[in-house]
Amino acid sequence: MGQIHVLPAHIQNKIAAGEVVERPSSIVKEIVENSLDAHSTVIEVFITNSGMESIKVVDNGHGIDYEDRTLLFERHATSKIDTAYELFEIRSLGFRGEALASIGAVSKVTLESMRNNSTPFKIVYSGGKYDEDTVWHERRGTIIEIEDLFFNTPARLKYIKNLRTEAGKIIDIMQRMALNYPEVSFRLAFDGKDRFKTTGNGNLKEVINILYGIQVSANTLPVSAESPDYKISGYIVRPEVTRSNRNYINLSINNRHVRHFKLSQSIINAYHTLQPRDKYPLAFLNITMDPKLIDVNVHPSKVEVKLSKETELLKLAEAAVKEALMETELIPEVEHKKPKAEKVEQPAMDFSERHEQIREHINTYEPPVRQQRTPFKETLQQEAERPFQPQKQQYTNPFKQDAPVQQQAKPKDIPAFVEHEPLPEKEKLPYLEIIGQLHGTYIIMQNETGMYLMDQHAAQERIKYEYIYRNIIKEDDGIPLLIPYTFEFSFDDVITIDEKLTELQEIGFDIEKSGIKQYTVARYPSWIKANNPEEDINDLIEFISQTDHFDVNKYREEMSIMMSCKQSIKANHYLDKNQMDALLTELGKCHSPYTCPHGRPVIIHMTTYEIERLFNRIMK
Known part of the structure; x- marks a missing residue:
């Protein structure tokens, strides 16, 4: 009798959950991305016990059609794509159809939704099974609540870090969402207390002020650059404001937050010699490009991406940031430190220009009148x-x-x-x-x-x-040698030196191979x-x-x-x-x-x- 068999659907979903649902912040990301794909203008997220007890997301998006409710928790069920060709030009944040199935396999999900001209409904789905399916109150949009995360997979709980770390991950996800969509009003609350709330008026600089404070927002510099394939817009922060890691370089492509080491490094390179080596800049940049030039189908988290014409983009990003820095006087000001006083309400501010003294x-x-010096x-x-x-x-x-x-x-x-x-x-x-x-x-x-x-x-x-x-x-005649120097290296070094003779010549050496392990230098740079x-x-x-x-x-x-x-x-x-x-x-x-x-x-x-x-x- 054969030993190979197909795993049941509920086991498949638990396996998939290991990739998609890594921690509470993963759930927040997936659900909020669904709200954004539904063209919501107001998204509210309520967290209890750092997400381990409850995650509730309320939006005013298009909602879900009553006829689609039975497919919500099926694997690879999605409304985002229809054909294989569309995988090569993804225009939505979600497209895999795995999120709800994975979340429902390891938690208890209560979902209420209504689409225009459709019947409102409520579904309760727990551990991969439907518990309740009823008609509900009329309210355009969707309310989804995830409770008792990993209740049926206790092994996953061992890998959850302390609650403060999990809360920090959620805050990071929501901040990046707010930066990528300043036209959407976001609200994040922990245990009944608001963490932040944005207005959704489309002003990115105001969002930066809400999330990072006046010191950062007042020191922002606009960045704008365009090429036939790419358009870069957003803000960078003056070099006197630094952070100890590169996590504050916020990059998004087509309003999707991405992690791209080379792109982040190009921003850091633009600040070269303007900041200490152990410090990193702050940046809030969005890159608009044809979806055909980016592959987001690399990892279930959809944060890692592959780019076409990557070299062109890296050069454009570095040049754009350099230009913004070079057009500004970068002399830092010494400000008077006020003694701590009672907290007062922050007055409304105009974010269209940099705040000035x-x-x-x-x-x-x-200038003061100075006396002419008397001869000594x-x-x-x-x-x-x-x-x-x-x-x-x-x-x-x-x-x-x-x-x-x-x-x-x-x-x-x-x-x-x-x-x-x-x-x-x-x-x-x-x-x-x-x-x-x-x-x-x-x-x-x-x-x-x-x-x-x-x-x-x-x-x-x-x-x-x-x-x-x-x-x-600089090109010059260099220093010629009457008697050339001869150098001998090991066989291991010979292989790499042979590959890099051109690079040595680029920096001013007249060097040739004169033996199996010998090289002769007839001229060296001045x-x-x-x-x-x-x-x-x-x-x-x-x-x-x-x-x-x-x-x-x-x-x-x-x-x-x-x-x-x-x-x-x-x-x-x-x-x-x-x-x-x-x-x-x-x-x-x-x-x-x-x-x-x-x-x-x-x-x-x-x-x-x-x-x-x-x-x-x-x-x-």
């Missing part, structure tokens, strides 16, 4: 006898149309400053007047908006980084300045051979950061006025003068308003 008093600002050779008695005649310097507002360009002297002895390309058309830095130096480390500056502090080491590090990065693989270039060349070739995915640009970047840090002026190094002027001038020529290559700020700003608040000159 009140600066009404700035309009009458004039004069005695104290001569200085005391001379009449006090302060000389007021004429001040021109540099922000007016006819204001002259600031002229700054070239230094005489400033250490190793480099020449740059001509200034770009758009000034990156505002007009700044140097006042002095603090502890031989920070340069104090001012303009009509307040006080600025510049880290001299970080400033020169940025200057040198950009110069070295531009020139480290940016190798070590006392013993032979040793450096050998180390570099070994490094490339041991790197699986050697990237010329990444190596170029790492070398630039290391060289710029070593060559820049350090703290406690006192500069004269000409040297400080020259440093500021060179910094203004940089492509991104706001951070050093390690992501630390170069300049910070404290507004006059904040300074006067600290001295209680403004009681607000």
Whole structure:
């Protein structure tokens, strides 16, 4: 007698539930996606005991036809697709027809629904069986409640983490839904208390404020880019606002939240040198594309996707974020910290523009009148006898149309400053007047908006980084060798070096294979300045051979950061006025003068308003 047989339907559903229903948040995701596919404009989610006791979703969508009620909990029963061809252009969030069958197999489900011009009904389905099927009250839309999750699969309960973790997963799912659909009003409540509620007015920035707070929403920058195949829209957050992991990079394709490592990495790459390496940006981006270019039928969770023309999309995303960052002045402001007070209701805010500090008093600002310095050779008695005649310097507002360009002297002895390309058309830095130096480390500056502090080491590090990065693989004649160097490597290394000879030539080496294990270098790039270039060349070739995915640009970047840090002026190094002027001038020529290559700020700003608040000159 044969031993192969088909498993009963209820066992099949329990097996499928292991993939679809991993935890309470999986159920929330599947049910809310069904509500969105039903074109709901209001979706309310009520959670009890982190979803282990009850999950209730109420929507005002199209509802379910009375005739379809008996197919709701059948496997692969769906209204989303009809033909196999439609799998290659999925236009809905759900399409597998597995969710309700899997959920009903491991919990008790109560479902009430009504479609226009149809009979309202109520179904109770528990552990894979119908318990009740009756006509119900008229209410357009659907109410579904899932109770006693995993009551008949106790082994699954052992893998459920603590309730706080499960609640966090649900919140994460609902936040991403709200970000992807700002035109839908979402409400999430835990144990009778609202966690958040969105208005559904279509304003994404308002949703960001509700979910992440005013610090994030006030620092958002709009992103917009388009190519023949892709359209990117949404917001990124200024680099001074960071997080410790990449989970705050919210990406969606056709309003579907997706996890895509390469796409997230392209966003991170756009912030390169603008944030510390152990910090990550916040982003809220949606990519619109032809459904034929994306495959969502990869995993039951429908979060992992495969993309056609992936390289094109990665380049477009990185370029769009870079453009948004480069068009903005990224000098962080030092804000006055208010003492904790009683909680008050948040007033309504206009999210169409970035929230700005009140600066009404700035309009009458004039820089302080400074006395002309007395020559050091004069005695104290001569200085005391001379009449006090302060000389007021004429001040021109540099922000007016006819204001002259600031002229700054070239230094005489400033250490190793480099020449740059001509200034770009758009000034990156505002007009700044140097006042002095603090502890031989920070340069104090001012303009009509307040006080600025510049880290001299970080400033020169940025200057040198950009110069070295531009020139480290710049085409030149290199350094020829009268007697070429010959290197010998192991057989293991030979295989990879043979594959990467082209990459070595790209970074300036004239290298050829001269034997079974030997390579001859007749020329090496001029940016190798070590006392013993032979040793450096050998180390570099070994490094490339041991790197699986050697990237010329990444190596170029790492070398630039290391060289710029070593060559820049350090703290406690006192500069004269000409040297400080020259440093500021060179910094203004940089492509991104706001951070050093390690992501630390170069300049910070404290507004006059904040300074006067600290001295209680403004009681607000």
